Amino acid sequence: QVQLVESGGGLVQAGGSLRPSCAASGRTFRLLAMGWFRHAPGKEREFLATINRSGASTYYADSVKGRFTISRDNARNTVYLQMNSLEPEDTAIYYCAAGLRSYSARRSDYDYWGQGTQVTVSS
Numbered sequence: 001q002v003q004l005v006e007s008g009g010g011l012v013q014a015g016g017s018l019r020p021s022c023a024a025s026g027r028t029f030r031l032l033a034m035g036w037f038r039h040a041p042g043k044e045r046e047f048l049a050t051i052n053r054s055g056a057s058t059y060y061a062d063s064v065k066g067r068f069t070i071s072r073d074n075a076r077n078t079v080y081l082q083m084n085s086l087e088p089e090d091t092a093i094y095y096c097a098a099g100l101r102s103y104s105a106r107r108s109d110y111d112y113w114g115q116g117t118q119v120t121v122s123s
Helices: none
Strands: 003-007 010-013 021-025 033-039 046-051 058-060 068-073 078-083 092-099 117-122
Touching (some): 003 092, 021 033, 033 078, 046 068, 058 068
Parallel strands (some): 010 117
Antiparallel strands (some): 021 078, 033 046
């Protein structure tokens, strides 16, 4: 089992930045591919970014490419999502996810999910 706890969400004005983090426990973190997703009211859960086990490879959704950066610290068992130039459309609950397979944009490839952290961007 893997436990994931997100933190670092909050309220920010448009154009601002946030850096949610996700702390993992219960399994060797460096063996897990990690991803970030978000869920806005009335929309499907959306893939944002993923990172492989070593942190050397990343992949982003077009909607956040150039604005969001995923990173991980295997010594701290933590994955981060640096979010810049935030827009009201980025308002959602942000989830991290861990997978035992290769890093992926598909929800079905993730085995464990956190409870989410709310991000609200005001105009």
